[in-house]
Amino acid sequence: MSKDIPAQEQDHQPGTEAEMEPKxxxxxxxxxxxxxxxxxxxxxxxxSGIGRAAAVLFAREGANVAILYKDEHGDADTTIDMIDAEGGEGMKIALDIGDKQAVEAAIQQVIDRFGRINILVNNAAEQHVQDNVEDISEDQLLRTFKTNIFGQFFAVQAVLGQMEQGDSIINITSVTAFRGQDQLVDYSSTKGAILAFTRALSSKLAERGIRVNAVAPGPIWTPLIPASFPADKVESFGQNVPLGRPGQPNEVAPCILFLACQDSSYITGQTLHPNGGELIGG
Structure with missing residues (x-):
């Protein structure tokens, strides 16, 4: 991908892929x-974004894929079409991932259709730029935590009862969990929580043979970027990492695939870092 991204922004979270340029x-x-x-x-x-790339890759590797999403129906339809084109069977469910009952109902719909769930990828997230910590409202704080970490808890709780040895959970955290981001204090906090959640859960589920790992992307060109940052910031997005450019969703999806399949059968509680060369601990 070129370093060049035209100035652009979107006025809704988590953003729409169809409105992005370049795609x-x-x-x-x-x-x-x-x-x-x-x-x-x-x-x-x-x-959309990393979730779409993972869904299409999973379908290419033989999986049936259910996508849960907020309200970006056009993006969801496109993803389902791509899953089908790869030979998989796709299913889409719109919901608020921070609503426990909605998550439970969605997981049951997937089980009713496909009979089981072998892989859970907790990817849904939102973020809101604030220059001052004092300006983070209680409503924003609750919303960000409900979407980013509560939703992961709810999804795990809903699927665990029917997961078996060899199944896998992959939680998407972020480079901000390791080095922070001073305009995304609440978002970074949720991503740190996801890291701890992954490590604790991996220990808890090891005896069941269910592996739990994480992926911590750096600057990836997804709808969340123009939906979060002002246009001038979007224009220079990702240029401060050693590789000098933002990453693409299809550069993250192979990490998720690796952790989902038996190639990583002796790996649990770990984090992969597709971040353009930023050196961080953990």
């Missing part, structure tokens, strides 16, 4: 090899 790159780069044959995956925030 994010989500198609898999390599032919599938059946690594998820006969598996069923649930991906939250699966309509």
């Amino acid at each position: 994010p790159e989500f198609m898999p780069v390599y032919a599938g090899s059946g690594r998820l044959k006969d598996k069923v995956a649930v991906i939250t925030g699966g309509d």
Whole structure:
């Protein structure tokens, strides 16, 4: 991808991929090899960005995929079409991921249709730029935590009862969990919580043979970026990392696939870092 992104912004969270220019790159780069044959995956925030790229890659590798999303119906329809084109069976459910009852109902719909869930990718998130910590309202704080970490808890609680040995949970955290972001204090806090959640949950579920890992992307060109930052900031997005450019969703999806399939059968409680070369601990 070129470093050049035209100035742009969107006025709604978590943003719409169809409105972005240039369009994010989500198609898999390599032919599938059946690594998820006969598996069923649930991906939250699966309509666009990293979630879409993972959904299409999973379908190419043989999985049926249910995407949970907020209200970006056009993006969701496009993702389902791409899942179908890759030979998978797609399913979409619109909901508020921070609503426990809605999450439970959605997971049950997936089980009713496909009979099981083998892979959960907790990807849905929102973020809101604030220059001053004092300006983060109680409503914003609650909303960000409900979407970013409560939603992950709710999804895990809903799927665990029918997950079996060999199944996998992948939580999407962020580089901000490790080095912070002073305009995204509440968002960074949720991503740190996700990191701790991943480590604690991996220990708890190890005896069941269910692996729990995380992916911590750096600056990735997704709808959340123009939906969060002013246009002039979007124009220079991602240029401060060693590789000098933002990453693409299809550069993150292979990390998620690796953690979802048996290639990573001896890995749990760990975090992968597709972040353009930023050196961080953990």
